[in-house]
Amino acid sequence: MEAHGGHDDFGGSARWRRMALETYVTLPLFTLVLLGAIWTATLHFIDAELDAAHNVAGDSLVELSDTYEAQVVRNLQGIDQTLKVLKYAVEKKGAAGALPELQQNDLLPPGLVFIVSIADASGRIVASNPATESISVANEEYFLYHQQRRTSSTYIAQAMRDQANKDWHLHFTRRVNTPEGEFAGVVVVEVDPGYFTSGYERARLGEKGVLGLVGSDGVARVLRVGELVSWGQKIAAMPDKGTTVPQALPGSWDGVRRYTALRPLPRYQLSVLVGLSEDEQMAPAFGKRRERLLEAGAASVAVLLVAALAWFWTWQGARARRHIRRAQETYAAASEANMDAFFVLRAIRGADGAITDFKIATANSRAEQMSGHSKQALQGQSLCNWLPQVRHNGIFKRLVRIATEGGVHQEEWENTMPQLNAGWIHAQVVGVEGGAVMIVRDITERKAAEHRIFHMALHDALTGLPNRSLIGDRLQQAIAEAQRDHNAVHVAFIDLDGFKLVNDGLGHTAGDLLLKEVAGRMAACLRRHDTVGRFGGDEFVLVLPQQKNDMAPTASLLERVREAVIGPVVLDEQEVRVSCSIGVAMYPRDGEDPDTLLMNADAAMYRAKETGKNNVQFYTQEMNSSLEEKLALLDGLRKALDDNQLYVEYQPKADLSSGLLFGVEALVRWRHPERGMIRPDIFIPLAEECGMIGAIGDWVLQQACHQARAWQAAGLPPITVSVNVSPRQFDDLRLVARVVEALNASGLAAGLLELEVTESLIMRDVGQAVAKMRELEAKGVALSIDDFGTGYSSLSSLKRFPISRLKIDKSFVRDLDTSADDRAIARAIISLAHELDVRVIAEGVETVQQRDFLQANGCDEMQGYLLSRPVAPQEIAVLLARQREAAERGQLLTADTQAPIA
Numbered sequence: 001m002e003a004h005g006g007h008d009d010f011g012g013s014a015r016w017r018r019m020a021l022e023t024y025v026t027l028p029l030f031t032l033v034l035l036g037a038i039w040t041a042t043l044h045f046i047d048a049e050l051d052a053a054h055n056v057a058g059d060s061l062v063e064l065s066d067t068y069e070a071q072v073v074r075n076l077q078g079i080d081q082t083l084k085v086l087k088y089a090v091e092k093k094g095a096a097g098a099l100p101e102l103q104q105n106d107l108l109p110p111g112l113v114f115i116v117s118i119a120d121a122s123g124r125i126v127a128s129n130p131a132t133e134s135i136s137v138a139n140e141e142y143f144l145y146h147q148q149r150r151t152s153s154t155y156i157a158q159a160m161r162d163q164a165n166k167d168w169h170l171h172f173t174r175r176v177n178t179p180e181g182e183f184a185g186v187v188v189v190e191v192d193p194g195y196f197t198s199g200y201e202r203a204r205l206g207e208k209g210v211l212g213l214v215g216s217d218g219v220a221r222v223l224r225v226g227e228l229v230s231w232g233q234k235i236a237a238m239p240d241k242g243t244t245v246p247q248a249l250p251g252s253w254d255g256v257r258r259y260t261a262l263r264p265l266p267r268y269q270l271s272v273l274v275g276l277s278e279d280e281q282m283a284p285a286f287g288k289r290r291e292r293l294l295e296a297g298a299a300s301v302a303v304l305l306v307a308a309l310a311w312f313w314t315w316q317g318a319r320a321r322r323h324i325r326r327a328q329e330t331y332a333a334a335s336e337a338n339m340d341a342f343f344v345l346r347a348i349r350g351a352d353g354a355i356t357d358f359k360i361a362t363a364n365s366r367a368e369q370m371s372g373h374s375k376q377a378l379q380g381q382s383l384c385n386w387l388p389q390v391r392h393n394g395i396f397k398r399l400v401r402i403a404t405e406g407g408v409h410q411e412e413w414e415n416t417m418p419q420l421n422a423g424w425i426h427a428q429v430v431g432v433e434g435g436a437v438m439i440v441r442d443i444t445e446r447k448a449a450e451h452r453i454f455h456m457a458l459h460d461a462l463t464g465l466p467n468r469s470l471i472g473d474r475l476q477q478a479i480a481e482a483q484r485d486h487n488a489v490h491v492a493f494i495d496l497d498g499f500k501l502v503n504d505g506l507g508h509t510a511g512d513l514l515l516k517e518v519a520g521r522m523a524a525c526l527r528r529h530d531t532v533g534r535f536g537g538d539e540f541v542l543v544l545p546q547q548k549n550d551m552a553p554t555a556s557l558l559e560r561v562r563e564a565v566i567g568p569v570v571l572d573e574q575e576v577r578v579s580c581s582i583g584v585a586m587y588p589r590d591g592e593d594p595d596t597l598l599m600n601a602d603a604a605m606y607r608a609k610e611t612g613k614n615n616v617q618f619y620t621q622e623m624n625s626s627l628e629e630k631l632a633l634l635d636g637l638r639k640a641l642d643d644n645q646l647y648v649e650y651q652p653k654a655d656l657s658s659g660l661l662f663g664v665e666a667l668v669r670w671r672h673p674e675r676g677m678i679r680p681d682i683f684i685p686l687a688e689e690c691g692m693i694g695a696i697g698d699w700v701l702q703q704a705c706h707q708a709r710a711w712q713a714a715g716l717p718p719i720t721v722s723v724n725v726s727p728r729q730f731d732d733l734r735l736v737a738r739v740v741e742a743l744n745a746s747g748l749a750a751g752l753l754e755l756e757v758t759e760s761l762i763m764r765d766v767g768q769a770v771a772k773m774r775e776l777e778a779k780g781v782a783l784s785i786d787d788f789g790t791g792y793s794s795l796s797s798l799k800r801f802p803i804s805r806l807k808i809d810k811s812f813v814r815d816l817d818t819s820a821d822d823r824a825i826a827r828a829i830i831s832l833a834h835e836l837d838v839r840v841i842a843e844g845v846e847t848v849q850q851r852d853f854l855q856a857n858g859c860d861e862m863q864g865y866l867l868s869r870p871v872a873p874q875e876i877a878v879l880l881a882r883q884r885e886a887a888e889r890g891q892l893l894t895a896d897t898q899a900p901i902a
């Protein structure tokens with residue numbers, strides 16, 4: 001178990017390892033790593049490029065700031081210089097003389113750009129260049145600044161305009177003092193704010209770059225963005241004044257993010273502002289970044305696509321491999337558990353590529369059992385070394401063909417290779433790459449079962465002899481051979497005589513034993529090429545192929561058969577004898593096909609029966625005509641009742657001790673309009689066969705009852721009348737009712753009616769027979785057993801029958817004079833009857849000797865030609881009348897004296 005568990009763990013980890021190695025698992029991981037690398041590199045490059053762009057922007061900013069600062073400082077210095085000169089001149093020459101003096105000395109800046117003006121202490125502009133309207137600037141911010149402060153520095157006011165100059169200007173002002181140092185006014189240089197941004201280089205600053213001056217109060221003195229020059233804005237978030245490190249200003253006045261440098265110019269309370277739009281500066285970098293992102297994106301998509309395709313492909317492959325592996329595992333497990341032996345064979349090829357042998361690659365447990373070798377021993381084993389027979393019995397050839405051409409081949413064979421432990425083998429060979437798989441099943445049991453079933457289908461279960469179907473085949477075969485070789489086939493149809501008596505009397509088990517014994521005896525008489533089969537019931541058929549159509553050998557063979565059958569058989573400690581009636585038909589004389597031959601042999605057998613049984617008859621055409629005759633008789637019998645062709649004769653029965661007639665037996669007669677008299681033992685079995693016996697029997701019963709009553713009515717002494725009851729009549733459920741009806745209809749006393757049933761009839765089913773007989777007994781009707789001694793009644797069953805009489809069969813009476821056996825039987829029956837306390841009557845008594853013997857041995861009654869043949873009722877009346885008269889005379893009319901009447 002542990003080893004098993006360990007194997008499982010091993011199997012589990014191996015599975016995981018295998019999983020990990022599967023491309024469809026590693027491929028996504030690899031793809032992720034690749035994507036990570038692509039994006040890390042891309043972002044890194046973007047970062048570096050953005051950094052570089054930042055730096056370039058920073059450098060540009062510094063450079064621009066430097067340039068602009070120098071330019072502004074230069075401009076401011078110029079303006080400051082002008083202010084200083086102006087201030088000096090005003091303080092020296094006074095406000096009115098200063099400008100002309102300076103103009104004269106060309107010390108004034110160009111009037112197109114700069115407006116120079118001088119305000120006196122009251123704030124009135126007293127001189128200006130170019131000359132302007134004299135206005136008061138007393139309330140202007142710069143004027144108030146200088147008026148209130150004794151500073152000599154230059155003040156730069158915010159951009160403004162006044163009445164004199166309608167355009168916006170930046171005002172640069174200085175205080176003018178009196179010689180005593182009191183406030184004497186202000187000198188002003190006005191300049192267009194745009195003057196300070198004229199150095200705006202579009203190429204370097206772009207459309208959104210900014211250049212400007214910002215006062216220490218945070219208010220822009222001038223700003224230029226592209227073409228737009230403006231001023232007065234409050235710069236919300238001032239950058240760190242001490243640094244020129246470029247940074248994008250968040251939320252500058254116009255919302256544009258810029259790298260901004262603010263350089264303070266302490267002397268002028270101004271800062272130089274230079275700004276580079278982040279968008280513009282970074283545009284190439286951003287563009288590059290977009291490009292790089294697009295490239296990385298495209299590369300990622302490409303990688304993903306390729307990876308997805310590759311993954312799908314490998315996944316499909318893995319799935320297929322997994323399926324194959326599972327199938328292999330399942331196959332291995334199934335083959336292991338299978339009842340079939342598996343051999344996976346790898347082809348071994350010679351130099352020319354032809355298969356020279358097979359090597360066993362795998363085998364399962366069943367293969368171990370079947371071969372007696374372990375799997376390890378089998379594996380690697382050469383097939384032809386192990387089973388050299390395969391080279392000669394065709395198996396190797398077939399294996400090579402299947403291994404080469406593929407496909408599946410199945411076959412079954414009776415195994416002759418001792419290396420394989422199986423009687424019969426079913427092999428399925430499947431061609432596979434590089435060899436073949438051989439699945440071997442031991443079908444010995446199935447074959448045996450098939451054989452049994454096959455045998456059962458064609459043989460009789462009881463005797464083991466061929467059955468009807470196989471007899472037909474054998475006969476057909478024999479006919480075909482005889483036809484080919486111009487030979488003959490004789491078919492003998494055998495029916496046992498008296499078998500029914502044994503079967504009915506001693507029971508079916510005894511009957512079966514008898515059949516087996518007889519079958520064995522018949523078979524023992526036959527030659528090797530003859531066939532004996534059981535045709536059904538007690539019928540057997542012999543198929544006897546003959547060299548020529550000579551009856552003699554067949555006749556002597558059948559004679560041996562007849563004699564073998566007739567030998568005594570001991571059943572249930574009782575010795576019984578049966579004979580057989582044999583009919584023979586010959587091919588080609590009597591028929592050319594099995595059916596005709598069998599039918600004709602059957603007809604011949606019937607003839608054997610008719611001619612006293614226990615003999616052999618060869619078929620003649622006349623036999624079939626008797627069959628036709630039988631059919632014609634049957635037809636006539638149907639009309640016989642209606643056309644009054646039937647009548648009843650009565651045979652007297654006499655008491656042996658008194659010689660007095662005490663009863664009669666009613667015997668039916670048929671006078672056929674064309675054929676004349678027909679014997680009852682011919683037409684009664686026919687009536688039995690076709691079911692007419694019911695109507696005929698009923699009619700006889702009614703006739704007999706009426707007749708008996710008629711004799712009585714005629715004043716004759718009452719006698720019993722006995723009526724024969726055949727098996728079919730006895731089985732009729734309404735038998736008792738019919739008897740009662742007949743009695744009632746005739747008015748005959750039940751005690752005067754006797755029914756004769758045969759021994760074999762009541763022995764068929766003793767229980768049922770006893771019940772029926774008791775019913776009849778209850779109605780007062782007497783019963784006697786007819787033909788006693790021909791059956792095999794046991795004493796115990798006889799005791800149960802409510803009978804009043806046993807009738808010794810005439811076959812025992814006939815030979816009483818000559819046969820000691822029959823005498824012994826007659827004696828035995830008489831003593832048996834007396835033991836049972838019933839009367840015994842002998843029938844068929846024809847001679848005085850017979851009568852004397854019977855009388856001497858205690859037989860009670862007799863019937864037979866010695867007394868009288870069956871006669872018309874009138875003759876019985878005469879007899880009875882005679883007997884009555886004799887009695888009246890005090891004489892005894894004995895059997896001797898009254899016979900022969902008929």
Ligand SMILES: Nc1nc2c(ncn2[C@@H]2O[C@@H]3COP(=O)(O)O[C@H]4[C@@H](O)[C@H](n5cnc6c(=O)[nH]c(N)nc65)O[C@@H]4COP(=O)(O)O[C@H]3[C@H]2O)c(=O)[nH]1
Pocket residue numbers: 651666667668679680681684697700723724725726786787810843844845846863864865866869870
């Ligand atoms: N050799 C010889 N024969 C003698 C002598 N005495 C009488 N017989 C014959 O023996 C037969 C006795 O009748 P069974 O054994 O019942 O045998 C009867 C009986 O089995 C049957 N049978 C006749 N009539 C009827 C009937 O009405 N109903 C039924 N079910 N069967 C009947 O037909 C059988 C033959 O009847 P039968 O030909 O009338 O033949 C009668 C009778 O004529 C004799 O001394 N010597």
